[in-house]
Amino acid sequence: MPTNKPFDELALERHAFNMRRMICETIINNGEGHGGPALSCADIMAVLYMNVMKIDMDDPTGKDSDKFLLSAGHKCLALYAALAEKGIIDEKALSTYNQFGTPVPGHPDMTKLRGVQFSTGSLGHGLPIGCGLAKAAKMQGKDYMTYVLMGDGEHGEGSVWEAAAYAVHNKLDNLVAIIDENGLQINGTTAEVLRPAPFEDRYAGFGWAVKSIDGHNLKEIYDALNAAPFEKGKPSLIVAKTKKGRGISFMEGNINYHHWHPGKEEQEKALAELAAMDAALKEKEAAK
Amino acid sequence: MAVQDPRKVFEKVFLEIGKENPKVVGVSCDSAKGAGMWSFVEAFPERYVETGISEQNAIGIAAGLSQQGFIPVVVAINPFLTMRSYEQVRDDVGYVNMNVKIVGSGGGLAYSTLGSTHETIEDIAVMRTIPHLTIFTPCDGYEVEQAIRKAVEIDGPVYIRMPRQGREDLADPASRHFVPGKAEIFEGGDDVAILVSGTLANEAREAAELLKAEGIKATVANFMTVKPLDEEAVKALYAKTKMLVTVEEHCDRGGLGTAVAEVVSSIRSDKPLYRLGIPEGSKEVGPYLEVLDFYGLSGKKIADKTAALYKAL
Numbered sequence: 008m009p010t011n012k013p014f015d016e017l018a019l020e021r022h023a024f025n026m027r028r029m030i031c032e033t034i035i036n037n038g039e040g041h042g043g044p045a046l047s048c049a050d051i052m053a054v055l056y057m058n059v060m061k062i063d064m065d066d067p068t069g070k071d072s073d074k075f076l077l078s079a080g081h082k083c084l085a086l087y088a089a090l091a092e093k094g095i096i097d098e099k100a101l102s103t104y105n106q107f108g109t110p111v112p113g114h115p116d117m118t119k120l121r122g123v124q125f126s127t128g129s130l131g132h133g134l135p136i137g138c139g140l141a142k143a144a145k146m147q148g149k150d151y152m153t154y155v156l157m158g159d160g161e162h163g164e165g166s167v168w169e170a171a172a173y174a175v176h177n178k179l180d181n182l183v184a185i186i187d188e189n190g191l192q193i194n195g196t197t198a199e200v201l202r203p204a205p206f207e208d209r210y211a212g213f214g215w216a217v218k219s220i221d222g223h224n225l226k227e228i229y230d231a232l233n234a235a236p237f238e239k240g241k242p243s244l245i246v247a248k249t250k251k252g253r254g255i256s257f258m259e260g261n262i263n264y265h266h267w268h269p270g271k272e273e274q275e276k277a278l279a280e281l282a283a284m285d286a287a288l289k290e291k292e293a294a295k
Numbered sequence: 296m297a298v299q300d301p302r303k304v305f306e307k308v309f310l311e312i313g314k315e316n317p318k319v320v321g322v323s324c325d326s327a328k329g330a331g332m333w334s335f336v337e338a339f340p341e342r343y344v345e346t347g348i349s350e351q352n353a354i355g356i357a358a359g360l361s362q363q364g365f366i367p368v369v370v371a372i373n374p375f376l377t378m379r380s381y382e383q384v385r386d387d388v389g390y391v392n393m394n395v396k397i398v399g400s401g402g403g404l405a406y407s408t409l410g411s412t413h414e415t416i417e418d419i420a421v422m423r424t425i426p427h428l429t430i431f432t433p434c435d436g437y438e439v440e441q442a443i444r445k446a447v448e449i450d451g452p453v454y455i456r457m458p459r460q461g462r463e464d465l466a467d468p469a470s471r472h473f474v475p476g477k478a479e480i481f482e483g484g485d486d487v488a489i490l491v492s493g494t495l496a497n498e499a500r501e502a503a504e505l506l507k508a509e510g511i512k513a514t515v516a517n518f519m520t521v522k523p524l525d526e527e528a529v530k531a532l533y534a535k536t537k538m539l540v541t542v543e544e545h546c547d548r549g550g551l552g553t554a555v556a557e558v559v560s561s562i563r564s565d566k567p568l569y570r571l572g573i574p575e576g577s578k579e580v581g582p583y584l585e586v587l588d589f590y591g592l593s594g595k596k597i598a599d600k601t602a603a604l605y606k607a608l
Binding site for chain 2 (some may be wrong): 017071074117118124125126128131132134135137138139140141142143144147148165166169170173176279
């Protein structure tokens with residue numbers, strides 16, 4: 008599949024940074040939010056929206072645009088930030104996050120916000136809907152791709168596996184599933200809570216074509232997404248190894264930041280770290 | 296009156312609809328043959344989506360197909376679609392108003408020999424609270440045809456509680472004109488109104504005849520559309536008669552009786568409303584009509600109960 012832009016690491020770093028800044032500022036301004044999960048997938052979302060997906064800006068979820076489903080809907084701040092960074096929505100909308108009447112609630116709602124392909128929130132719904140979108144493309148002879156981002160803990164839901172079987176049986180090679188594997192869920196590590204076998208083995212056993220990547224390495228993300236379909240006639244899975252809370256030192260890999268309620272001290276620390284990241288990026292940008 | 300097998304009616308009509316409307320897609324959970332979709336499948340294999348025994352997945356897939364302009368019609372045995380996939384129907388179809396048609400084969404006690412996992416007496420209760428969803432409960436061949444045709448015409452989600460047993464035509468099909476959201480009134484007088492949805496419509500009419508012989512004049516109102524309920528018809532019957540009796544092949548709470556109670560509860564009146572149905576936790580097994588009779592839902596028992604209640608007014 009063609010990309011919409013050639014790889015530009017520095018530009019992508021800037022996009023991913025901007026998204027992390029939006030995610031953190033939105034939570035700081037509103038008092039709470041799923042910070043760890045959004046930061047975990049921010050790099051993947053930046054590459055997808057800024058460099059991979061073919062999006063008709065006049066009709067971003069329309070019949071010919073590539074489709075993106077955030078099956079793990081609680082990571083919505085990463086989606087909102089990607090939509091703002093792409094210019095599909097105005098970043099100002101984020102200031103209303105979780106407020107009465109907001110278009111950007113704690114789970115994405117297609118009836119409230121432009122750019123949201125499908126409302127999600129209950130886990131295990133995205134891959135079946137993605138199968139429907141991918142199957143529709145096959146039936147209609149359309150060439151859009153369907154990307155579904157799932158969490159690792161989400162894989163406790165049986166409906167994921169119903170869809171995983173369907174995608175293989177129907178040869179949906181226009182479907183790309185991405186697992187944001189940060190290894191943490193609410194009650195512990197995924198290894199502690201429920202992890203019968205590595206995702207790579209389970210999906211390969213179902214018949215998917217699988218790649219495993221560093222989910223914070225922009226080049227690896229870019230290469231994997233652009234290599235899809237990995238095999239003709241098979242759905243593609245990218246297992247992205249990530250860190251929950253990536254980018255903010257005290258949140259990174261820390262189970263306590265699934266839902267972040269930043270106190271004053273944490274707010275200041277996070278903003279200071281973002282400012283330092285921004286400064287470092289500016290130096291790199293100036294040197295270019 | 297003629298008796299038509301609902302499955303055969305569905306088979307014939309769905310094939311016709313397939314020819315008429317290229318957007319219609321058949322989604323099957325290993326159910327296309329059992330539900331009467333096979334003629335469509337053979338005629339339009341490219342519009343046949345088989346998910347295997349995975350109802351949650353089937354609803355999600357239907358939602359995706361619908362977003363791309365198809366009109367998916369999902370078939371499976373009733374409780375697996377309405378209850379196993381309830382949350383998918385709620386989140387991925389109802390709240391987001393997807394143009395998906397859900398055909399649950401065998402509502403009520405249709406699978407009366409297969410026990411409580413297959414009997415479906417809670418579906419209306421749970422589906423009734425899903426936004427945008429229209430609910431049809433056809434009772435005979437005419438109504439099955441109308442249900443599937445109107446469901447495809449409606450731009451939005453529809454749940455059809457499909458009967459399994461062939462029952463006598465409720466009336467001469469040529470004399471009927473189904474309008475979604477409107478009750479069909481069989482005028483019989485203003486002592487009692489029997490409000491019925493779906494498969495017990497024949498029993499309700501039989502009860503009205505039996506009551507007539509006892510000097511009790513009963514009007515029967517057939518609510519093939521349970522949602523949106525024809526509230527005006529309910530109010531008019533409540534005003535005109537001395538008592539209402541609801542009859543349904545469903546749990547006696549949460550279904551038509553409850554929906555009617557919701558309408559009359561805000562009307563200042565001392566007229567009673569009685570709800571006849573199946574107590575929660577039905578586990579009785581046996582031939583369909585025998586199990587109905589056990590629950591007091593034969594025409595004779597509906598008449599007896601109604602007469603006793605009426606005489607006690």
